[in-house]
Amino acid sequence: MNTADLGLPVDVPSTALFTDHYELTMLQGALEGGTAERHSVFEVFTRRLPEGRRYGVVAGTGRVLDAVENFRFDADVLGFLRERRVVDEPTLEWLSSYRFSGDVWGYPEGEVYFPGSPILRVEGTFAQCVLLETVILSILNHDSAIAAAASRMTSAAGGRPLIEMGARRTHELAAVAASRAAYVGGFTTTSDLAAGFRYDIPTVGTSAHAFTLLHDSERDAFQAQVHSLGRGTTLLVDTYDVAEAVRTAVEIAGPELGAVRIDSGDLLLVAHRVRQQLDELGAVDTKITVTSDLDEYAIASLAAAPVDAYGVGTQLVTGSGHPTCSMVYKLVARAESADPKAPLMPVAKKSTGGKTSIGGRKWAARRLDEEGVAEAEVIGTGAVPAELADRQLLVELIKGGQVVAREPLDVVRDRHAAARANLPLSATQLSRGEAVIPTEYV
Template identity: 80%
Template sequence: MSTAELGLPVDVPSTALFTDRYELTMLQAALRSGAAQRRSVFEAFTRRLPEGRRYGVVAGTGRVLDAVENFRFDAPVLDFLRREHVVDDQTLEWLAGYRFTGDIWGYPEGEVYFPGSPILRVEGSFAEAVVLETVVLSILNHDSAIAAAASRMAVAAGGRPLVEMGARRTHELAAVAASRAAYVGGFRTSSNLAAGFRYGIPTVGTSAHAFTLLHDTERDAFTAQVDSLGRGTTLLVDTYDVATAVKAAVDIAGPELGAVRIDSGDLLLLAHRVRQQLDDLGAKNTKIVVTSDLDEYAIASLAAAPVDSYGVGTSLVTGSGHPTCSMVYKLVAREADDGSLVPVAKKSMGGKTSVGGRKWAARRVDEDGVASAEVVGSGPVPDDLAGRRLLVPLVRGGEIVGREPLEAARLRHIEARAGLPLSATQLSRGEPVLPPEIL
């Protein structure tokens, strides 16, 4: 859910300069040649998934819609472009009245995708569609990478709650977007208050080691925290000796203690020891939270441990080794002299080819309802796939029609992932779980 949907007052800056200079120099040349108004179709897709990944996750769609809505060349932006001699006066005049008036279709947020999937399709004049390239790719590449990592971690957690806590490990604005993408991918809460404010994501957090070190003794710190936040709080027990801290925690809060957090050491061994100690002290309902540079593999290794939830930071906000999805934004069709749309595609050597034509996508399923292929075509849609098309309208005639609550994207991802073959959830390296089928 966006800030506007939450009814929160916030100044939304123009997104028009979240672009590369060549988008505007291309625009200038196209205006001069007369081709700028040619009807064009651009598609965002990836030629391959990151190595070892079996599916991708579409995230950032809602942010793309916000960016398109706020893509405006206001006076300060135009003054900058004029001062830096980026484009000529004719182009500046055109930009001053810029509003996207075309159509955008795309995979709904939270859906899974595969190599060649037309994740986003932008239709309009060349001029109004080409300038959106950089901001669209910036959002989709970042958010989808985070959501894919989050999804893998959610699978590894096996239903145990995940807390996003990576704000201090990335750029402050990227941290908010990462929290949103992680929520789409399966995380339940975030430590980031800006994400809570902007997107309504539930936030959590209690104390760090500094709070314990501030006090004369660990018991003093625990007493102060329980007095302030109540017995249901989470106490950090690894500042000094874990066993001593657990005993003090239960002595002070009683068996109603909400949780203890372990942030260092052999998490598997410590989780078992702490669980046994808590049970022996009568705190059978006190939960165990673990943090400490977790990724999907570390989470999976703790599957048999008595851990109740995980906090993940660095690995999550960096895409667990894959901080981008390598998505591209390519012109696939343009208007001919007779008004028809003709396919166009890059055919150069080196693997950077693309497939021309305005495309649709559908997911074929087997007799058990499990996805068996990602079907992509530019001709008529086969009757058996007509009801399984993936692209949905997001913008019609420049008006946003596809905005939805963030919770809808989160639930959609759970459903989409459940519809994939079981091998999709394996953390071992492998090929994309659905083979592309090009019609």
């Protein structure tokens, strides 16, 4: 796997420094104390959903698998750690041969999750697992936040296609990850060519206001675009006067004009006027695309408008008000000694302030009602009840350090659509509320 496939600059040799300083100092302490080789189980979960959200979306799993594979301490990385005196020489020697050889289980990407869901389980020695905390959380927290926002937006769109176009509103590497997560959440295309190149997401785009302003007249700009891109192109009609622009667009492209884009004004009102004008001009098949700082609420407000597609940028790539999912990576079980046969014992943080966790290696299943609709997220540490045996959610992702569960992004996207459809109807409501199904511990 090339680092370019991760959305990394080509001169970044590995993902090993996508971590926090204290991961390495914990490693050093464990190596010195003789506890580094204790078998350990870490789990990723969130104690609560972002305020008002009814469900979460697992996204970024494929990128996590790539990151774990590329977690290597090469000469440059080791030199940096040595120069900064982050850890001592014995620890650097240990890191020089680091390869994750443990197991990872998790919810399949695209699945929905709820408070307490063991979204990812990382199992191996303490030394191997603790180093992966930061990179795993940074990917899952970001991508799942974007996918959740995208899911809400696609639900609000009611089947109308959405274009991801937020690259200019976030970090250039985050933009690629955001585009991938948006696709998982149901968006159909992206404007970001890097995302198209790395993840095979369909890309689209035509022109901005600058192209119109470049020309001596709007007519000249439209003629140039149609001549270059064909009659099926999308013409931006709100640089000057919308009604005049629509008239000019149809005169130049004819009824075969693919679409017009509206990027400002009262979108509901303008869309109705443009639709009426297009129909009167004979361009009955010309579609209308709207952009302009849309979020799920604005999209829902346009449900009755004659809009055919939406372009979403800022609100999408910032998680529509919730840029993280507050996922944590906690040690939930560890062996009593470094002996490979030593039994596991559950461990958990018990501090006050709402940051407690539940110890033990967990399984998760989703219980359905008589109509096949999800009614509870069931989590346990013992035997799985017979009636839930075929409803378990965790799947094997990495076995003995080898990735065993890579899959096409379209499969992930379809899985999310199916998972969301299997939730109660109230899951798609935009009004604030609690998780759409409860989490039950057994």
